[in-house]
Amino acid sequence: MNTENVRPVTRCRVCGARDWQEVVSFGEVPLANAFLEPAASYEHEPAYPLGVVSCRSCRLMSVTHVVDPEVLYRTYSYVTSDSETITRHMEFVASVCRERGRLAPGDLVVELGSNTGQQLAAFARDGARVLGVDPALNLAAVANERGIRTLPEFFDPSCAEAVRDEHGPARLILGRHVFAHIDDLTGVLAGVRALLAPDGVFAIEVPYAVDLLEKHAFDTIYHEHLSYFLVRTLDTLFTRHGLRLFDVERLAIHGGSLLVLVGRPEARHPVTDIVGELIAAEERADLGSDIGYEEFVRGVRGVREDLPALVRTLVAEGSRVAGYGASAKGTTILNICGLGPTEVSYCTDTTVLKQDKVLPGTHIPVRSPDHARADPPDVYLMLAWNYADEILRKEADFLRGGGRFILPFPKPTIVSADSVR
Numbered sequence: 001m002n003t004e005n006v007r008p009v010t011r012c013r014v015c016g017a018r019d020w021q022e023v024v025s026f027g028e029v030p031l032a033n034a035f036l037e038p039a040a041s042y043e044h045e046p047a048y049p050l051g052v053v054s055c056r057s058c059r060l061m062s063v064t065h066v067v068d069p070e071v072l073y074r075t076y077s078y079v080t081s082d083s084e085t086i087t088r089h090m091e092f093v094a095s096v097c098r099e100r101g102r103l104a105p106g107d108l109v110v111e112l113g114s115n116t117g118q119q120l121a122a123f124a125r126d127g128a129r130v131l132g133v134d135p136a137l138n139l140a141a142v143a144n145e146r147g148i149r150t151l152p153e154f155f156d157p158s159c160a161e162a163v164r165d166e167h168g169p170a171r172l173i174l175g176r177h178v179f180a181h182i183d184d185l186t187g188v189l190a191g192v193r194a195l196l197a198p199d200g201v202f203a204i205e206v207p208y209a210v211d212l213l214e215k216h217a218f219d220t221i222y223h224e225h226l227s228y229f230l231v232r233t234l235d236t237l238f239t240r241h242g243l244r245l246f247d248v249e250r251l252a253i254h255g256g257s258l259l260v261l262v263g264r265p266e267a268r269h270p271v272t273d274i275v276g277e278l279i280a281a282e283e284r285a286d287l288g289s290d291i292g293y294e295e296f297v298r299g300v301r302g303v304r305e306d307l308p309a310l311v312r313t314l315v316a317e318g319s320r321v322a323g324y325g326a327s328a329k330g331t332t333i334l335n336i337c338g339l340g341p342t343e344v345s346y347c348t349d350t351t352v353l354k355q356d357k358v359l360p361g362t363h364i365p366v367r368s369p370d371h372a373r374a375d376p377p378d379v380y381l382m383l384a385w386n387y388a389d390e391i392l393r394k395e396a397d398f399l400r401g402g403g404r405f406i407l408p409f410p411k412p413t414i415v416s417a418d419s420v421r
Contacts, residue, residue, distance in 0.1 A: 005068040006048045013185050013227065014237045017057035021290050024218070024297055025051035025064070029335050030360035031072065032222035032328035038358055038365070045360065052221055052228070054293055058236045061209050061228035063221065066183050069154065072224055073135045085390050086118075089253050093205065094122040097172055100247060100261055100269075101201035103128060107171035110163060110195065112155045112188075113178025115139050117148030123172075124148070131167060133159060156184075160191035169197035177254065179204040180227045189241040193264075201269075202243065202262040206234075210282065211256020213292070215410045216299030218336060219329040219383075220255060230287060231258065231278040238262050247272045255329075255386040255409075299410065307412045308337045314379055315343050322377035323347035324391060324405070325384025326354050326366045333383055333408055335361040344381060348372035379414075381406045 011018055028047040036042065051064040097103065105127030111120050114132030116139050124130045132150035134140050140152035153159050163170075173192055182188050192202050209228040212220050220228070235245045246269040249259040263269045286292035311321055323330055326349035334344065340362045347359060347366050354366045367375075376398065382388060382405045392405070392415065399405075399417040407413045 004046075005071045006065050008049075008065050009053070009062050012055040012058060012060055013062065013183060014060045014233055015055065015058040015240070017055055019056040020053040021056055021293060023052040023054050023061065023293050024221075024300055025049075026218075026221070026336050029222070029332070031067065032224065032331045032360065033072075034360045035326075035354050035357040035366070036360060036363070038356075042363055047361070048223055050221065050223060054290075055233075056290075058233050059230055059288060060233045061212075063223065063226055065223070066226060067223045069135070069181075069183070072181075074137055083387060083390060085253070085387050089251075090119050090122050093119065093174075093176065093203075093259065094126070096249060096259060097174065097201065097203050097261075098123075098126065101172045101203075102199075103171055108167050108169070109172045109174065110170045112173065112175040113181070114143060114148070114150055117143035117146050117150060119174070119176055120148050121146070128172075129167065131163065133163075155191055156187045157191045157194055160195040164195050169200065170195050171197050171200045173200070173202045175203070176205040177207070177257070180206045180229065181224050183226055185237065186241070189238075189243065193242065196264065198264060199267045200263065203259065204262070205251070205253075205257055205259050207254060208250065208256045208258045209233075210285070210287070213287070213296045215255065216296060216303055217255050217409050218300045218303070219332045219408070222328050222332045224328065229258070230282050231260075231275060232282050232288070234258075234260055235275070235279065244269070244271070245275060246270065248274050248278060250274075250278070253386070303408060303410075303412065304337055307333070307406075307408050308339055308343070310406065310412050310414075311339060311343050311381060319378040320345055321379045321381055321406075322372065323364065323383045324380040324395075325349055325382070325387070326351070326359060327384050329386070330383025331359050331361065333381075334359065334364065339381075340364060345377060346371075347383065376403065378402075379404045379406060382408070382415075385409060 029050040030047045049065045054061050107128055109123045109128045110131050112133050114134045120130040133155045135154045137152050140150040143150040206229050207220050209230050238245050243262050244265045245262050247261040251257045322345050326347040341364050344364050347364055349366055355368045357366050385407055405415040
């Protein structure tokens with residue numbers, strides 16, 4: 001086992017308990033965003049233990065090992081998508097936060113894990129003062145060049161105090177798909193309390209554990225995603241840190257997510273009915289006990305058996321298969337299912353930082369969309385399945401020409417032109 005830059009999780013980062021249900025283990029897996037230059041040998045490529053456990057006290061789902069964030073994030077290849085789906089979603093997030101947080105022009109909006117600044121730009125267009133905080137030096141530089149001021153730092157109490165001293169309190173602190181990446185939740189929430197205005201809103205977007213479990217979507221499980229939250233678990237977390245969860249939006253984005261709104265108790269934001277309804281639904285699904293996680297394990301086993309068998313059958317029949325999307329989800333699917341260049345000729349992706357490199361672990365080459373159009377496969381394995389509707393519309397000509405897609409979850413399925421009419 002690679003023991004550098006990694007440590008096992010022993011205590012729950014939400015409630016401090018040590019009683020874990022072991023849910024699933026995938027062995028040692030490379031980092032999902034650690035793309036490589038093509039080479040004759042990859043024998044020194046690092047891999048780290050990857051599995052999931054569930055806290056029997058608060059039911060946080062956590063990966064079993066934490067990799068040093070300096071290794072994960074200082075140079076980062078994930079760039080926020082500019083797809084129609086994500087662009088619409090960012091506008092939706094901005095509208096919800098403006099309404100629920102009663103934002104006015106000139107109010108300060110701070111985003112944690114702000115990437116290249118696309119989400120903050122949606123607030124800036126309406127007159128907000130915006131500031132990003134993101135430890136990825138390469139992405140912070142891009143955001144600053146775009147005019148979205150971004151600090152290349154990890155967010156903690158000292159960072160929060162420095163921001164407040166220079167800019168004043170934040171009316172909105174936002175973390176879209178970054179909160180689940182954080183191990184030191186205590187430090188981050190202390191920073192939130194230091195920076196948040198008395199009646200301000202802390203909004204986070206996280207993968208919803210219910211969707212992960214129902215869809216058997218184990219591709220959401222990789223080293224960057226430390227936590228998988230239930231509403232019940234988040235309510236416990238914020239209460240322990242002197243904050244109050246008052247509203248939730250359940251979203252389809254990224255395969256199933258939650259937009260969670262939190263404030264200070266004294267701000268007296270009215271708690272919406274959906275909070276209690278989702279917690280009750282989680283209890284009815286037995287997610288407060290070990291039973292609720294056993295079906296997920298069976299589903300994962302089924303996809304891990306059926307997906308590679310389907311791909312290998314198609315290849316044996318003479319079909320050429322390529323991957324659609326070289327996302328972290330995609331590299332996770334390929335590694336956990338044991339699919340490599342023998343089965344998957346290449347993966348196509350719009351992210352320039354990934355093109356002409358190879359995927360971690362599998363070493364499948366990443367090609368541009370132009371390459372894919374010039375050298376199309378017979379079948380695409382839709383690794384970016386969370387954008388399925390948009391992709392199928394975009395690739396209508398591929399389908400009409402006889403091309404097919406494999407959708408991996410919740411059960412591997414072949415999609416053709418006939419099936420999307």
